[in-house]
Amino acid sequence: MPLNLEPVQSRFRxxxxxxxxxxxxxxxxYGRGVHDxxxxxxxxxxxxxxxxxxxxxxxxxxxxxxxxxxxxED
Amino acid sequence: MTNSLHTEDGxxxxxxxxxxxxxxxxxxxxxxxxxxxxxxxxxxxxxxDSSGVVHVQEDRCPHRAARxxxxxxxxxxxxxxxxxxxxxxxxxVASVPGSPGCALEGRKAxxxxxAREHAGAIFAWFGADEDAEPAPLRVPEPIxxxxxDDFLCYVEWDCxxxxxxxxxMDPMHGAFLHRNSHTMFSGKREAVFQIRDTDTGFVFxxxxxxxxxxxxxxxVDTGGLQSxxxxxxxxxxxxxxxxxxxxxxxxxxxxxxxxxxxWRCRKVRGWERDSWRFLYKNRxxxxxxxxxxxxxxxxxxxxxxxxxxxxxxxxxxxxxxxRRMLRAxxxxxxxxxxxxxxxxxxxx
Ligand code: FES
Ligand SMILES: [Fe+2]
Numbered sequence: 307m308p309l310n311l312e313p314v315q316s317r318f319r320x321x322x323x324x325x326x327x328x329x330x331x332x333x334x335x336y337g338r339g340v341h342d343x344x345x346x347x348x349x350x351x352x353x354x355x356x357x358x359x360x361x362x363x364x365x366x367x368x369x370x371x372x373x374x375x376x377x378x379e380d
Numbered sequence: 381m382t383n384s385l386h387t388e389d390g391x392x393x394x395x396x397x398x399x400x401x402x403x404x405x406x407x408x409x410x411x412x413x414x415x416x417x418x419x420x421x422x423x424x425x426x427x428x429d430s431s432g433v434v435h436v437q438e439d440r441c442p443h444r445a446a447r448x449x450x451x452x453x454x455x456x457x458x459x460x461x462x463x464x465x466x467x468x469x470x471x472x473v474a475s476v477p478g479s480p481g482c483a484l485e486g487r488k489a490x491x492x493x494x495a496r497e498h499a500g501a502i503f504a505w506f507g508a509d510e511d512a513e514p515a516p517l518r519v520p521e522p523i524x525x526x527x528x529d530d531f532l533c534y535v536e537w538d539c540x541x542x543x544x545x546x547x548x549m550d551p552m553h554g555a556f557l558h559r560n561s562h563t564m565f566s567g568k569r570e571a572v573f574q575i576r577d578t579d580t581g582f583v584f585x586x587x588x589x590x591x592x593x594x595x596x597x598x599x600v601d602t603g604g605l606q607s608x609x610x611x612x613x614x615x616x617x618x619x620x621x622x623x624x625x626x627x628x629x630x631x632x633x634x635x636x637x638x639x640x641x642x643w644r645c646r647k648v649r650g651w652e653r654d655s656w657r658f659l660y661k662n663r664x665x666x667x668x669x670x671x672x673x674x675x676x677x678x679x680x681x682x683x684x685x686x687x688x689x690x691x692x693x694x695x696x697x698x699x700x701x702x703r704r705m706l707r708a709x710x711x712x713x714x715x716x717x718x719x720x721x722x723x724x725x726x727x728x
Contacts, residue, residue: 309536309537309538309637310534310535310536311535311536312534313665313666313669314665314666315405315531315532315533315534315665316531316660316661316665317661321661321662325658325662326662328658328662329658329659329662329663332619332655332658332659333617333659333663334617336616336617336618336619336620337615337616337617338616339616341616341619341620342620343651368651369650369651369654372651372654372655372658373651373654375654375658376653376654376655376656376657376658376661377654377657378657379661380407380500
């Protein structure tokens with residue numbers, strides 16, 4: 307029987323350009339050692355990544371968005 | 381069942397009995413389908429009944445041994461496609477359409493393995509005595525939910541599961557084979573190891589470094605499920621939440637191939653958990669995959685007789701111990717099987 311090797315098992319659709327940009331900015335922020343919520347929100351507002359309505363990030367909008375983006379898929 | 385399951389070598393290379401084995405990811409068994417897989421020396425049929433409960437049975441019709449996986453899924457029963465014999469999820473013959481009322485009807489004639497689903501995978505109990513009750517399925521804490529979150533990475537490799545066990549109990553390869561990875565780039569290239577006993581196995585650990593690279597692994601055998609737990613630090617880019625833990629289970633497909641289950645776990649909650657999940661889906665899964673591919677390339681290329689000519693040193697004492705434990709259990713089971721078999725034959 308052929309062996310099964312699937313590199314991507316955590317999602318079932320390609321990533322979007324928005325997710326790509328979000329992930330890049332978040333990794334850069336974390337990489338600078340900023341790991342606290344207020345710090346992350348402030349740093350994200352220094353970037354070009356914005357919620358769908360274009361507003362500044364708040365702790366509330368950020369946690370809501372990251373919960374949506376990080377939802378379990380199956 | 382293959383004959384080799386009667387021998388010490390067979391039990392060692394296919395997996396000892398009286399254990400739970402992870403079989404495949406839950407999503408591999410879709411509603412309404414009959415799924416055939418080979419695991420731990422058994423030819424298996426997996427299917428879900430109308431309420432979604434998964435059944436694991438021998439892929440062998442009790443009438444004349446046709447493959448049930450070529451049959452028909454009928455909701456809460458399956459029907460063999462050769463002469464239409466119908467079986468339920470307990471392995472009982474529900475109907476023999478060609479000869480109604482025949483003695484086969486109502487008999488539990490199909491070997492049925494106790495099955496459970498947990499953490500995105502299907503597990504089954506492979507009892508030495510097929511009628512005995514299974515031990516409870518106790519899974520390691522990091523895949524028990526609660527404060528932990530996990531992603532399952534499932535792979536099939538073209539080598540014996542024993543080479544994967546060796547690989548998991550060999551933390552030192554992290555600093556060499558994975559030196560250019562996202563997680564194992566730092567730390568010392570030499571170490572002294574020690575073994576520490578636990579209630580369910582043992583920990584193999586560096587005496588002079590922890591939390592820097594792949595610095596320890598733990599063999600866990602609860603009497604029901606064998607697994608390896610280890611942890612590896614994440615770089616700062618992975619965000620808050622500390623290191624990740626791997627819970628690994630390996631299951632022979634046959635003597636030369638195996639299925640590997642790597643649950644990548646993190647003890648993290650709230651937005652930090654969501655952030656990890658997001659980065660896992662978009663960045664980390666691919667990097668973890670590259671690391672695992674380095675392991676696969678090494679393991680699949682190993683000579684078949686690797687164990688025959690080795691020169692082991694201090695970093696290999698966990699392998700030596702584990703191989704000895706597994707062989708002792710295989711030997712014990714082969715002996716008790718040999719004792720039981722004449723008694724069974726006489727009873728027939
Ligand atoms: S072999 Fe299955 S019904 Fe005859
Ligand atoms: Fe490795």
